[in-house]
Amino acid sequence: MKRILIAPLNWGLGHATRCIPIINALIAHNFEPVIASDGAALCLLRKEFPHLQSIELPSYNITYPIKGKHFKLKMLQSSPKLAKTIKAEHKATTIIIESYKIDGIISDNRLGVHCKHLPSVFITHQLKVLSGNTTWLSTKLHEKIIRQFQECWVPDNLGEPNLSGKLGHTTLYDIPVKYLGPLSRLTKKEVSFKYDVMVLLSGPEPQRGFLEKKLFTDFLNYNGKVIFIKGVIESEQHISEEKNIKIYNFMTSSQLEKAINESAFVVSRSGYTTLMDLAKLNKNAYFIPTPGQFEQEYLAERLTKLGFVGSCKQDEFTIDKLEEVSNYKGLSAMDYELNFKRLFRLFEGK
Template sequence: MPSVFLAVKKERKIVDEIIEKEHILGVISDNRFGVRSKKVPSVYITHQLQVLSGNTTYFTSKVHQKIWEKFDECWIPDTASTPNLSGKLGHLQSSKFKLKYIGILSRLNYFKTTLKYDLLVLLSGPEPQRSILESKVLTALKNYQGKVLFVRGALKNAAALQTAENIEVNNYLLSLDLEKAINESKLVLARSGYSTIMDLAVLGKKAFFIPTPGQFEQEYLAEKLSKESIAPFSTQDKFKIEDLKKANNFKGLQAIKSELNLNLFELFKGK
C-alpha cells in the first residue's frame, strides 16, 4: 500500500506538469489512480466498480470506489443494461456517483476472411502461471489433429519450442497481426481477462477460457460466460484437450451493439 500511494503522488505531480506544458484540456485515466488533476476535468475508466478479492472483496471495492469518486466522471467499457460482459464487476445496485457506460472497447476490428487455424492459443499474464499453462497446453496438444497457432505471450529471447508440424509458434503478435490471427481462427483458447473478452466479442469468436489461478475476476468472468452459454471454461489443473469440444455447444461471444456517445467529450469544454 505505501508503494501504491507513493506512485499516485508521483503520477499527480507528473500529470500537472504535463497539463501546464502542453495546455491539456482534460485527462482520461485508464485505471491509473493518480492520473487526474484539479486543473482540468478528469475521467477514470474501469470495469471494476467491484473489485473481487475473495474474503476482502467488500474492502477492496470500497477502497477502489473512494479512488474513482475523486474523478469528475467514471466511464465503464460495457453496456448499462443486460446483456453485458462485466456482470457484477461493472454494475452496482445503486451509486450516487456519475457513472457512464461507453460500450465495448477494442483496438481490433472484424473482417471476413477464410479460416486458417482450427485453434488459436493466446497465452498472457504473469509468471509462473503463464509458463505452467504453456507446458500443460503443449502437452495436451500432442493428440490434437487440427491446425494450431500458438502465441506464447513471451519475450523475443524466450527459448525455442519443439512442436509438431501442425503447430505454428509465435512468441507474441503486434496488434494488426493479432487481429488477423483471431479473425482467421475457428476457436480461441485464452485467459478470461476482460480486455481479451472484449476483443473476442468485437470479433464474434468462439472461445474456451482458462482463468489464471487465484485471479478472482477472471474466475468470475469465466463462470459468468459459461452460465450464459457463451463460452466454456476449465480450471488450469483440470484442463484436457477433449474439453475444447464443449465449445461446439456454446453460442460464442458477440459484440453488443453500442455507439460511442461523442457528447461524453463535452465534459472537457467545461473549464
C-alpha cells in the same frame, strides 16, 4: 488541438489494447493524445502509435504469486509499495501536465493519474471489486479512488445483455458513470478458417509463463493446426514453427485481428478485454482464468453458466476439454453506438 493524457495500467495487455479505440477516436475528433504508461503496455502503444508523444510512468511492478490461492495475501503485502508508487505516479502526472500542457486526463486503472484542476476520467469495468470475503472493503477502497475523478467510464452495456455482470453494474457513485459499450480495436471479417485453434496469452508473470508452458506441451499432441500467441512484447517480432504450431511472441492489432478471424476458436485467459475482443469478432472460446484472480474466475464461470463459452481451472485443463466447445453458442457482438463527440465534451471546456 487540446492535449489529452491517456494512461493505461500495465497489468497484462488488456488495459492498453482497450485504450486503442479511444486514442483513435480522440485523433478523429481533433484532440492530441499523449500516451503515458510503463513496461509492456507502453511498448505496445508505442508500436501502435509511433507518431504520438509517449512518457514512461513509475511501474507498479505487479506480479502474481506462484500459487493462485496466495493472490490476495500477495496484494496485501504489496499495498505499502503500491501506495508509494501511486504517490510517485501522481507527482509525475503533475510534472507531465505542466511540461506537455495537458488539457484533460483519461486513466485506465492508473490510480494516481488525475488532477483536480483538469477534467479527469477513470476507466474501469469493476465498480465492484471481487476479493472473496473482503469484496466490500476492496469495493469501498476503489470507490474512494474513483471519486477523485470527474467521470467514470465503464466499457460495457448499461442493460442486458452485458459482459461484466455484477462487476460493472452496481450502485452508482456520486460522480457521473457513463457506459461506453464493449470496446475493441478489432473488426469481424468473413474469411475462411486457417487455424483450428488459437492460443492467446497475456497477463503478469509468473502465471502467464506457467500457462504458456502447459498449453504448448499439450498442443504439441493436438490433432489440428494451432497458432500460438505468447503475449510477450519485445523489441522485435519472432515467428517460429514446431510440428503443428505456429508461434508468435506478440502481434500488432491488425495481425491479431486477421489471426483471430482466421481461427475456429480461441483458448485464452478470461480477461475482460479479451472478452470484448472475442465478442466483437463473434468467436467461440475456452477460458482458463488466472488462478486466484477473482474477477477472471467470476467472468469465466458466469459466461459458462449462461451457455456462451466453456471454462475450467488451470490445473484441470486437458486437451479433451476442447470437445466441450461445440456445446456452447460462443460470444457475439453487442449493438452499441458510442457517440464519441458527446463523450469528449468533458474536454471541450466552457
